[in-house]
Amino acid sequence: MEVAVVKLKRNRSMRGSLCLLLWAVFISWAFMTRSEGIPVCATVEDNPEFNPQQKDFLYLVKVLEEGHPNIHKNFPNDEFKKETQRVLQQLRHRVDEEDFLLILQQFCAHAADGHTEVFLSKILSALERFPFHVRFLKDGAYWDAVDLSMDARFIGARLLMVDGRPMEEVQRVIGSLASCENDVCRHEKLAEYLTCPRILRFMGVIADPISAKVRVLTRDGKEETLVVFAKEAKTIQWRAVEFQAHPVTRERKDWFWYRVLPEKHLCYMQFNKFMDRQSWSGIVRALGLEKHANQQEMNALPDFREFLQVMIEEMMNKNVRTWAIDLRHNGGGSSLLGYQIMYFLDSLPETFNDFQETLKVSSVFQHRYPDWFAELEKRSMEQYGRKFPVPCFYQRGEFRKERIDVIDRRTTRKGFFQNIENPKSPNYISRLNRRFQGRIILLIGPSTFSSASLFATLMRDNNFAMLIGQPISQKPSSCGERLIFDLPESKISASVSCKIFYRPDASKDKDATLNPDVEIWPSFDDLVQGRDPVFEYALRVAEEN
Structure with a gap:
């Protein structure tokens, strides 16, 4: 049976309307105080000369520092400040919206957290695409579908080089854009990124905005080099192997x-x-x-x-x-x-x-989950006779100013x-x-x-x-529980983790x-x-x- x-x-209509409401959650709070040089987290009022993109970036910096439960684990504080200064300088002259998205995502990717990212759907659904589809298997990246303008022998071909760069290098360069905790996740992201000319050019993998020179190994064991040109997504006519469906496990x-x-x-x-x-x-x-x-x-x-x-x-x-x-x-x-x-x-x-979980309770969390925040406030009043300070950490039924790792x-x-x-x-x-x-x-x-x-x-x-x-x-012991928010100027959507999850077997916490x-x-x-x-x-x- x-x-x-x-x-x-x-139930697409219901889910669609609810999802739009989720994306519309906005967060507001004060920016951090000045520091030397370009103010790393200065308030907009203190720096009226900041352009809208710089303001949005500082907003993102504040969300990551206040909302994330352990942002400096993979993004050390000194590096965080240095990178913040660099991006602020980079944004002194406004860039186009797509480059702005990628600059923000590069910053988030330093956190090495799959739930802390800027959503790149606008770029990934761009009109111009390379006319192939990528699937990662154990030994590399394969084309499992190509445009009708490409020969059928390229279906199932394994990618070897892009614009003279070996795939190992391409994966390392483009992988630095992905919000990921391990290489398995990066491969999943790369399958999308490799079809996007804008991303490949931004990351310096290709020089031409509409073409790429690639070397592949076809299914019959021959190496071939070809130039692939970007096409409007709606004009791509897919030539694909018709994968047979498994009689039981078909998706x-x-x-x-x-x-x-x-x-x-x-x-x-x-x-x-x-x-x-x-x-x-x-x-x-x-x-x-x-x-x-x-x-x-x-x-x-x-x-x-x-x-x-x-x-x-x-x-x-x-x-x-x-x-x-x-x-x-x-x-x-x-x-x-x-x-x-x-x-x-x-x-x-x-x-x-x-x-075991550690929750970072912040103003970001409060705006995203007002009822949950109110319930925590109620518990705090019952336990301590006062409200907890914000931000703080909630671990195993206790409110803490500082986070501690859960061993038991x-x-x-x-x-x-x-x-x-x-x-x-x-x-x-x-x-x-x-x-x-x-x-x-x-x-x-x-x-x-x-x-x-x-x-x-x-x-x-x-x-x-x-x-x-x-x-x-x-990564099993990692961060999660997305807080989705919009940047105030551009309305770009992003998310930040608010929890740390500790896997049941503490001896394997470092496993990637x-x-x-x-x-x-x-x-x-x-x-x-x-x-x-x-x-x-x-x-x-x-x-x-």
């Missing part, structure tokens, strides 16, 4: 769906987004947007708890012993859905290790599931017919991000699941990625033929189980 729940395009637009394979005693669940009715409602409440939401469309969204009940009932009835959860297309959402999966497992011990990661089953077992909680699971007693396999890859990566790390660090696939694009237990990469031919070696390995594990 195959069950699908919610197609993304079904779909549903948030989550499953299929039981009785002969394998396995249930395959494709989990594409950590989102459902309850989590979307929680986001709307946290942002104070209830009056803008279409309640009828909200009620039409699926409830993940009901989905799990139905799926696990069928799994138990059909003697399923292995549950394979595919997170390879999951960019995150609400971590609550991962906790609910764990609640349906029979083998969890009474104590285990959990992620232990939790109890009762504490971990308190919101799920509390009848007054909107996340309460009122009935639990059966729990799954078999083996869990998680399929992961570079696109496993945010809440999906947190769930995979939590399961792996506690040995609750076996991981198969490729390393993820996020979450590595699977079994690392398997598909080849280009696998993609063409519709083979999924990751899932095939999971099937072999299920047979052994």
Whole structure:
């Protein structure tokens, strides 16, 4: 039996209107005081000669310093100040909007944080594009689609050089523009950047604004050099290999769906987004947007708890012993859905290790999450009889002036599931017919991000699941929880992290990625033929189980 729940395009109107409201959140506060030379964080009033771009940049500097929980970990204070001075000098003469976006993003990229960035959608959706599509595999960057004006033999070609620069150098140069915590993430960004002439020229990779000389290795093993010209995106006619769809694991637009394979005693669940009715409602409440939401469309969204009940009932009835959860297309959402999966497992011990969080409470946070901020103020009054100072850190139920690293990661089953077992909680699971007693396999890859990566790390660090696939694009102990804001002059949108997440296994805090237990990469031919070696390995594990 195959069950699908919610197609993304079904509620596009609701999501679109809410997203526009999220982007419209504005933040205002005073700028920092003067310092020597060009004022690094001077107020606009003190420096009336600052042009609008300099004002926007100083605003960004202030947001990063006040809103980010540990901005100077990867962007040391001396370097931060030096780079601030350099950018202010660079912006003394106004640059065009696209270069301004890239200058701001270069600055944010020093933080090495996947949630702290300037959104480059305007550039990445530009009219002029190079007419090829890039996909990174283990051994490099491949063209998996090209324009009809290019010969079909270039489909599946591996990039070797761009304008005389080897790809290793190109990746290093362009990768410095990406807000990333590891090379896996940089490859994901590079796949977009390599098709954008504006980015390549800004970063000094190509000299001509409309063409690039590239050297490739074709699928038949021949090296060839060609000049590729940019085209208007709407005029590109794609010549692509028709990838065969895998009969089970083909990617779909549903948030989550499953299929039981009785002969394998396995249930395959494709989990594409950590989102459902309850989590979307929680986001709307946290942002104070209830009056803008279409309640009828909200009620039409699926409830993940009901989905799990139905799926696990069928799994138990059909003697399923292995549950394979595919997170390879999951960019995150609400971590609550991962906790609910764990609640349906029979083998969890009474104590285990959990992620620990440190929240930076700032004026940025207050503007973004007013209700959450008010709740924290209420707790502070109850605990201390006074409001907490802003900015401050909130760790394990305490308000602190200075941040400290969390060493103890232990939790109890009762504490971990308190919101799920509390009848007054909107996340309460009122009935639990059966729990799954078999083996869990998680399929992961570079696109496993945010809440999906947190769930995979939590399961792996506690040995609750076996991981198969490729390393993820996020550092498990890292920053997250976006605060989205607009720059006051240009209205450019950006985001900054406000939380630090500490992975359950403290001994692995410095690991740059979450590595699977079994690392398997598909080849280009696998993609063409519709083979999924990751899932095939999971099937072999299920047979052994």
